[in-house]
Amino acid sequence: MNLHEYQARELLKRYGIPVPDANxxxxxxxxxxxxxxLGGKVVIKAQVHTGGRGKxxxxxxxxxxxxxxxxxxxxxxxxxxxxTVHKVLVAPATDIASESxxxxxxxxxxxxxxxxxxxxxxxxxEEVAAQTPxxxxxxxxxxxxxxxxxxxxxxxxxxxxxxxxxxxxxxVMKKLAVAFYGVGASLAEINPLVTTPVGEVLxxxxxxxxxxxxxxxxxxxxxxxxxxxxxxSEVQARAAGLTFIKLEGSVxxxxxxxxxxxxxxxxxxxxxxxxxxxxxxxxxSNPQKVVNALNIIxxxxxxxxxxxxxxxxxxxxxxxxxxxxQATREVPLKVPIVIRLTGTNQAEGVKILxxxxxxxxxxxxxxxKQAVARAKGQAA
Amino acid sequence: xxxxxxxxxxxxxxxxxxxxxxxHSKLMLAYGTQIVAGVTPGKGGQTFEGKxxxxxxxxxxxxxxxxxxxxxYVPAPFAASATFExxxxxxxxxxxxxxxVPVLDMTKVLxxxxxxxxxxxxxxCPGLISxxxxxxxxxxxxxxxxxxxxVVSRSGTLTYEIIHQLSxxxxxxxxxxxxxxxxxxxxxxxxxxxxxxxxxETVAVVMIGxxxxxxxxxxxxxxxxxxxxxxIGFIAxxxxxxxxxxGHAGAIISGSSGTAAExxxxxxxxxxxxxxxxxxxxxxxxxRL
Numbered sequence: 001m002n003l004h005e006y007q008a009r010e011l012l013k014r015y016g017i018p019v020p021d022a023n024x025x026x027x028x029x030x031x032x033x034x035x036x037x038l039g040g041k042v043v044i045k046a047q048v049h050t051g052g053r054g055k056x057x058x059x060x061x062x063x064x065x066x067x068x069x070x071x072x073x074x075x076x077x078x079x080x081x082x083x084t085v086h087k088v089l090v091a092p093a094t095d096i097a098s099e100s101x102x103x104x105x106x107x108x109x110x111x112x113x114x115x116x117x118x119x120x121x122x123x124x125x126e127e128v129a130a131q132t133p134x135x136x137x138x139x140x141x142x143x144x145x146x147x148x149x150x151x152x153x154x155x156x157x158x159x160x161x162x163x164x165x166x167x168x169x170x171x172v173m174k175k176l177a178v179a180f181y182g183v184g185a186s187l188a189e190i191n192p193l194v195t196t197p198v199g200e201v202l203x204x205x206x207x208x209x210x211x212x213x214x215x216x217x218x219x220x221x222x223x224x225x226x227x228x229x230x231x232x233s234e235v236q237a238r239a240a241g242l243t244f245i246k247l248e249g250s251v252x253x254x255x256x257x258x259x260x261x262x263x264x265x266x267x268x269x270x271x272x273x274x275x276x277x278x279x280x281x282x283x284x285s286n287p288q289k290v291v292n293a294l295n296i297i298x299x300x301x302x303x304x305x306x307x308x309x310x311x312x313x314x315x316x317x318x319x320x321x322x323x324x325x326q327a328t329r330e331v332p333l334k335v336p337i338v339i340r341l342t343g344t345n346q347a348e349g350v351k352i353l354x355x356x357x358x359x360x361x362x363x364x365x366x367x368x369k370q371a372v373a374r375a376k377g378q379a380a
Numbered sequence: 381x382x383x384x385x386x387x388x389x390x391x392x393x394x395x396x397x398x399x400x401x402x403x404h405s406k407l408m409l410a411y412g413t414q415i416v417a418g419v420t421p422g423k424g425g426q427t428f429e430g431k432x433x434x435x436x437x438x439x440x441x442x443x444x445x446x447x448x449x450x451x452x453y454v455p456a457p458f459a460a461s462a463t464f465e466x467x468x469x470x471x472x473x474x475x476x477x478x479x480x481v482p483v484l485d486m487t488k489v490l491x492x493x494x495x496x497x498x499x500x501x502x503x504x505c506p507g508l509i510s511x512x513x514x515x516x517x518x519x520x521x522x523x524x525x526x527x528x529x530x531v532v533s534r535s536g537t538l539t540y541e542i543i544h545q546l547s548x549x550x551x552x553x554x555x556x557x558x559x560x561x562x563x564x565x566x567x568x569x570x571x572x573x574x575x576x577x578x579x580x581e582t583v584a585v586v587m588i589g590x591x592x593x594x595x596x597x598x599x600x601x602x603x604x605x606x607x608x609x610x611x612i613g614f615i616a617x618x619x620x621x622x623x624x625x626x627g628h629a630g631a632i633i634s635g636s637s638g639t640a641a642e643x644x645x646x647x648x649x650x651x652x653x654x655x656x657x658x659x660x661x662x663x664x665x666x667x668r669l
Contacts, residue, residue: 106483108563108593111490143487181484213482217457247621258561259535259590262616266640267657269619278620311537311544313506313520343540344520364541365659 001210004047006089007224008206012190015179017172019203022091031072034090035065041093044071046078046085049229051124056080061093086228094204099192100159101125101136102173104180106187110140113180115147115173117155122192147177160195168201169193183221184214233296240292242281249274250375252303252335254293256281256315264309264368271365273372276303281315290323291330298333305375308339309364310349317341317349325356336374340367382510382555383530383575383582384473384499385449389514390416392441392450392471394462396428400477401453404518405432411515417441438469449473451507451516459503460485467498475516476502476566486564493566500566506536506558519543519556527552529665530576532569533588534561534595538616541658542588549662554582561590569599577607584610584669586661587652589643591617596643600650610668613647614655615640 003011006024013019021038024047025031035042046058053059058080062068068090078085099122107114118136120128128135137158141147152173156166172193180188187209194204215222227235237244243258247265251273255261258280265275277300281293297306310320320341328337340361341349350360361367391408395401396418409415409429417435418428424436435441438450450466452459452475459478466474474493481503493500501508507517512526523540525547533539539558546553557572559565569587576582585607589596596615603611618640647654653664 106487106563108595111564112487113484142491143484144491184482184484186483211483213456213480214484216480217482245621255537257535257537259533259538259588259616260541262590262618262620263538263541263614263658265620266616266618270657275619311540313537313540314518315537342544343523365657 001212001215001225002049002229003208003210003224004049004087004226004229005045005205005207006047006087008188008208009203011179011183011208012176012203012206015175015182017175017179017190017203018201019206020092020094022089024087024089025072026076026087028069028072028076031088031090032065032069035062035068038090038092042068043091043093044068044075045089045091046075046080047087047089048080048083048085050081050083053080058085083229094194094202095197096192097195097197099194100169101128101189101191102169102176102193103187103189103191104141104176104185107140112140112143113177115139115141115155115177117158117173119159125189125191141177143181147174149174162199165195165199165201172201172203183208184211184218185209186211233299237279237292237296240296241289242279242293242296244296245278246300247275247277248302249276250302250304251371252276252297252300252306253309254279254281254290254297254306255309256311256320260309260311264307264364267365267368268307268372271369271372273368273375276300287319287323287326290320291327294324294327295331298331298335303335304377305335305371306333306337307367307371308337308341309367310341310343312341312343312345312349315344317343317345318352319345321349321352321360324358325352328356338367338371338374340364382513383572383579384501384508384555384557385510385514385516387513388414389449389473389516390414390445390447391514391516392416392438392445392447392466393418393432394438394450394452394466395454396420396432396434397423397426398453398455402428404453404477405429407521408515411521413514413516416445416447438465438471442469442471447471449516450475452476452478454478456480456482460489463489463500463503464492467493467496467500470496472498474498474500474566475505475507476500477505477507477517478502479504481562483562483564486562490564490566499571501557502560502565504562505560505565506539508555508557510555511553517558519558523547524556525552527554528581528583529553530572530579530582530585531556531588532572532576532585533558534590535588535616536561538658539588542586542614542661545658545661546586551662551665554579563593568595570602573599573602573607573611577609582609584612584665586665587611587613589613589615591615591620591640591643592638594638597646600646600652603652604650611652612655612661612664612668613644613652614658614661615643615647
């Protein structure tokens, strides 16, 4: 789960990381009063889950509270990469002497969280990694001991010659490492970590991604989810216990298991079609799950044909068949459907489908070929 | 005849009285797996299906039955704890089926497992089966056939699909291992490939990967450097939109974006026959054997 910048800043503050005083606004009036309270120049930043906010006009400097009102009026409601801006952060415009990067991510290779630090901060860290990888220092953190003092200080000195600043940066790193485990993050970044002309070290912008598997045991973090920042179909799918990702094609896919779902999308493409979505109905699916899945797929007007690919393991063929029959009884289909059903309770499933007038296939390639043809308006 | 498990595997089921644990324990028993004990704290002294003793702790189960492997079906919040317990009881093989285990839990579990020399398979995996000998996990036994092909995969149902293609075309399996789809897992492709290379009864290996990470690239390097047996490979997610599941920052460390194309190229360079679709597995095996 992605957090907004203002949420990430609040969490960092809770762990003692120095973050400039700022506030979030839903209306231009609120933005004005926050700017008045802060005094002086402020920056207005769109709160959406995407990079490139500045380039899209979602980040503006304001010299006065009235200017803050004017910028907030424009930014609130604007669309950045398909996402509508509902909130803006109003923060003091900090004078910057230097910009660094400090981030932690779980690394598959070392099987640990890895701290990454670079004096080349402020800009896109992926670009730094691609152009000048030697400018990024990496350190795997042993979860038994956490980030040790000398490790943090050593990295602090890669950022700053000044001992006080190096110590301040090391302190930020140690607190970030504690926060990483504390909030259940899979990514936590401060970019930039700045120094001011008077020598303070401050976290100006933050990004935190939470491991979805942590949310059940962290209700306070789960409550930070902003459903308005996600595609409605994906929100609906999550509520129904399905994994759904909307794509651009015309073949609506409903599959059990993520690997098979990806392989099915690949096969759609292999036979000249384009998948409309990734949809994994998961294991042990009851008929209601299939009904929900079918409703989400048919809600997409670009879907011209529907493909079910079910390999029964825990998922039972008769459950899936009952779900399809039930869903199409409630809302009759306007597009053709191709069903492939193999594995556990295959015979029972096929029988249920045939009784309701649906043909069922057992071969994956044959089913995908037919679905692609039907999506193109050809007879199967 | 097999890797990691065989007809002598003496299994403890952690969470045997739970919904998933009891369901799959019945299937494993029906398959012929030797389940010597179950563990559910507070239910010690009961009997499962009239024959399997239930213990309060794994240590008790091991002391009473000389068990040598465990399979875990407990809910995600307790999966890390169950894994610590199994490894602490000196079991050399622990298979964690549970889905949804927090990744940060695994950063603590894995050093514990590795320092004690145990083998963890999973989490979030379908387990493993040596057809005709032992089934540990949730892979449907009826789609497998005893034989000489080793199968290793990050996926669940996609693995069943490919096993099904193998079995219906006369290629039985020595062992099928589902290593799990999570970012941090106990046993990886390389460990399975090494085991299959050593196993005298395995003649070829089918490896099923996915987008994300660089485990497949490491596997390819191992195949090129050390393996004499033919390997057939598949990567799911050739059409997956970039950036949806894995953060780009992950790529900063590995120096790779983890795309299917990149992995398929690594396979091809290492002499692995690359499937474009699951149905290619049989013709490619015929070519290599």
